[in-house]
Structure formats: structure tokens, C-alpha cells
Amino acid sequence: xxxxxxxxxxxxxxxxxxxxxxxxxxxxxxxxxxxxxxxxxxxxxxxxxxxxxxxxxxxxxxxxxxxxxxxxxxxxxxxxxxxxxxxxxxxxxxxxxxxxxxxxxxxxxxxxxxxxxxxxxxxxxxxxxxxxxxxxxxxxxxxxxxxxxxxxxxxxxxxxxxxxxxxxxxxxxxxxxxxxxxxxxxxxxxxxxxxxxxxxxxxxxxxxxxxxxxxxxxxxxxxxxxxxxxxxxxxxxxxxxxxxxxxxxxxxxxxxxxxxxxxxxxxxxxxxxxxxxxxxxxxxxxxxxxxxxxxxxxxxxxxxxxxxxxxxx
Numbered sequence: 001x002x003x004x005x006x007x008x009x010x011x012x013x014x015x016x017x018x019x020x021x022x023x024x025x026x027x028x029x030x031x032x033x034x035x036x037x038x039x040x041x042x043x044x045x046x047x048x049x050x051x052x053x054x055x056x057x058x059x060x061x062x063x064x065x066x067x068x069x070x071x072x073x074x075x076x077x078x079x080x081x082x083x084x085x086x087x088x089x090x091x092x093x094x095x096x097x098x099x100x101x102x103x104x105x106x107x108x109x110x111x112x113x114x115x116x117x118x119x120x121x122x123x124x125x126x127x128x129x130x131x132x133x134x135x136x137x138x139x140x141x142x143x144x145x146x147x148x149x150x151x152x153x154x155x156x157x158x159x160x161x162x163x164x165x166x167x168x169x170x171x172x173x174x175x176x177x178x179x180x181x182x183x184x185x186x187x188x189x190x191x192x193x194x195x196x197x198x199x200x201x202x203x204x205x206x207x208x209x210x211x212x213x214x215x216x217x218x219x220x221x222x223x224x225x226x227x228x229x230x231x232x233x234x235x236x237x238x239x240x241x242x243x244x245x246x247x248x249x250x251x252x253x254x255x256x257x258x259x260x261x262x263x264x265x266x267x268x269x270x271x272x273x274x275x276x277x278x279x280x281x282x283x284x285x286x287x288x289x290x291x292x293x294x295x296x297x298x299x300x301x302x303x304x305x306x307x308x309x310x311x312x313x
Contacts, residue, residue, distance in 0.1 A: 002029065003303060004072035005296040006063050008096070008104070010038050010082035010138020010162045011211075012264060013059035016296045017070045022307050026300050032066045034059035035264040038082040039138060039162035047087040053095060056083075060099050076299050078105045080112055081139030081160060109156020113142035115298030117151045120207050122301055123293040129204030132197075134279055135294060136212045136272050138162030141279060143193065145200050152200060155193050159186055159279070161212050164271035172251050174270055179248045182271065186278035194282035206285050208235060209294035211265065212272040216240060217290045218260025219269075224289065233290040237280045244273050 003026070004017045017030040036059055041052025048056070067075050077100055083089055084106050097104050107115070116135045124131065130147040139160035144151035168174075168182040208217070213235070220243045221235035247255060247270045256266040265272070280288070 001073050001307075002071055003300055004067045004070070004075045005299045006060070006067070006075060006077040006100075007296050007299075008056065008060065008077070008079040008083060010080065010160055011268065012036060013056065013063055014296065015063040015066055016300070017067065017072055018300055020300060020304050022304060024304075026297065026304065030066065030070050032063060033264075034062060037138075037162060037264075037267070039166045042086070042166065045087055046085070048082070048089075048092055053092055056092065057095060057099055060096050064100060074303070075100070075102065076105070076303055077102065078107050078295075078299060080107055080137060080295075081109065081156075081158075082162070084108070085139065109140055109142065110154045112137075112140070112295060113144040113154035113156055114151060115302060116142060116209055116295045117144040117146065117154065117298070118149050118301055119293040119295070119298035120209055120291045121149050123291050123297075124205065124207065130201060132203035132206045132283065132285070133209065134207070134213065134276060134288065135209045136161055136275055137210060137295075138268065141275055143197065143279065143283070145197055145203060153197060155196070157189060157193055159189060159275045161268035161272035161275065164275060165268050169271055172267075174248050176245055176248050179244060179270065179274060182274050183278060186275055187282065190278055190282040197283055206288040207291045208276070208288045209291040212268065213276060213288075214290055214292075215260045215262065215265050215269060216243075216273055216276065219243060219258055221290070234287055235290065236287045237277060237285065240273060240277050240280070244270070244277060247273060 003020050007014045013034045015032040018026040018028045020026040041049045133144045135142040137160050141157045141159040144154040146152040217233040217235040220239045221233045224232040252266045
């Protein structure tokens with residue numbers, strides 16, 4: 001069966017198509033991404049402007065056409081924080097559902113964290129022990145920890161890279177003073193979250209997922225011993241921290257020339273770096289390993305699980 005996951009996020013509209021069957025590993029066949037950067041379309045009242053809605057509609061229509069061309073049997077369409085929190089979110093959802101011809105599942109922040117945690121657990125396996133997960137999107141930062149497939153604690157925090165860029169780093173380049181202001185804000189927001197995670201046992205493995213963290217790992221991280229083709233990357237907090245002042249002094253046009261920084265991430269990468277560094281500091285994490293699987297794979301895996309339960313024995 002060919003499944004498709006359509007992830008309508010704060011930065012991109014991303015379709016992942018994969019061949020899947022109960023009990024098997026999903027094998028990706030197609031990945032189609034449209035850069036939208038919804039945060040730039042937010043009005044002072046917190047609504048997505050008409051231009052932004054039209055950009056979303058065009059991206060969703062393109063993704064649906066790709067899914068049809070790829071022979072997708074079931075399309076799992078999801079939306080995350082930017083649409084969820086918009087003042088006109090219900091109206092936007094209705095317009096997107098009209099294009100899709102099906103319901104759009106709007107994931108709450110903790111559901112995002114749980115789906116992503118499932119994907120990371122499956123990727124690393126049970127031998128990874130207790131996992132602590134960081135995932136940075138455009139609108140929110142998800143943190144989850146647990147020793148099973150369902151985390152003991154999952155939190156969604158309004159420290160997404162797009163959100164923070166609009167609120168704290170509007171200038172290009174942002175400069176170090178703006179970065180320090182953002183860092184102080186992130187520390188304040190993270191303090192109560194860190195306190196709740198401090199009651200849990202220490203993790204055996206710390207993992208980062210999402211495109212932003214993969215980009216930062218390619219910039220400031222290093223391959224793990226035995227890794228081939230950059231598949232397994234380690235990102236140390238100290239190395240990430242040393243890059244932040246340099247990123248803050250560079251304009252976006254120069255940042256995209258750096259290793260791992262793609263054009264769709266260049267505007268938000270400074271905020272992503274500050275948020276991740278603050279989160280690692282608050283939770284006393286020195287280093288993390290990067291997971292290639294994240295939210296989209298988690299949605300796929302959860303759907304495959306439901307297929308398994310529905311299959312007669």
C-alpha cells in the first residue's frame with residue numbers, strides 16, 4: 001500500500017509518500033516540499049493573511065497532484081502550530097479541506113511530540129533505552145522523554161524558529177543584542193518545562209529531529225564513528241554555541257552558503273540555533289544525536305499500527 005503524509009507546517013508544506021504494510025518498515029518513494037514560511041503572513045491580530053492562505057492553497061493543491069500522480073492509496077493530511085493557532089484557523093482549515101476533498105487532522109502540540117517520539121523510538125530501537133527528544137518546527141519546540149514508545153512526558157513550547165524570528169530577529173542580520181534578548185526569553189519560557197523533566201530519570205540517549213536540527217548538525221556537528229554519508233551526526237552544545245554569534249553577524253544571503261544551511265532555512269536558522277542551545281542548556285544536555293525520522297514518519301507508523309489492528313488474524 002502506498003501512503004502519503006501531507007505535513008502543513010509553519011515553514012513548508014511537505015508531502016512524503018511511502019510504500020508500507022503491517023509489520024514492515026515504510027520505504028519512502030517521493031518527497032515534495034513547498035516553502036511557504038507562514039509566519040511572514042501573520043497579521044497583527046494573529047490571523048493568516050489572504051496572501052498566506054492563497055500560498056497555502058497553492059502548495060496543498062500541488063502536493064495533492066503529486067500524491068495522485070504517485071498513486072497514493074491514502075493521504076494522511078495534518079496541520080501543526082501555525083494553522084492551529086491562527087485567529088482564522090477554522091476558516092483556513094475549511095478552505096484547505098475543500099482542496100483536499102477530505103478532512104485535515106490538526107495536531108495539538110503534545111500529539112506532535114508523541115508522533116515524533118514514536119518515529120525516533122522505532123528508528124533507534126529498544127536498545128536506545130530512555131530517550132530524550134528535541135524537535136524544532138517553525139511554530140513550536142517539542143520535548144519528550146520516555147523509555148517506551150509513548151513518552152512519559154511530552155511538551156510543546158512556543159519556541160519555534162519561524163515564530164521567534166518574526167518576534168525577536170526581524171532584522172537581517174539580527175545582531176548579537178537581538179540574539180541575547182531572544183536567549184533571555186527562551187530561558188524564561190524553558191525554566192518551568194525543565195523543572196518538570198528534571199524529575200525524570202536521566203536519558204540513555206538524547207536525540208534531535210526536524211530539518212532545522214539536521215541543518216545545525218551539518219553546520220556545527222560531526223559524523224559519529226563508523227557513520228557513512230553523513231547518516232549519523234552528533235551535535236555538541238559547545239560547538240552549537242560557538243556558531244551562534246557568527247550566524248548572528250551574517251546576512252541570510254551569506255548564511256545559505258554555509259554547510260547544511262539550505263535556502264528554506266537560512267532566515268530561521270539563527271532562532272533555531274538559539275532555541276536548541278537554550279533547551280539543551282536548560283535540560284543539562286551536552287550532546288545529541290540526529291534522527292532522520294520525525295513527525296511525518298511518526299504519522300505513517302501510527303497509521304500502519306491501526307492497519308495491523310484492523311487486519312484479521
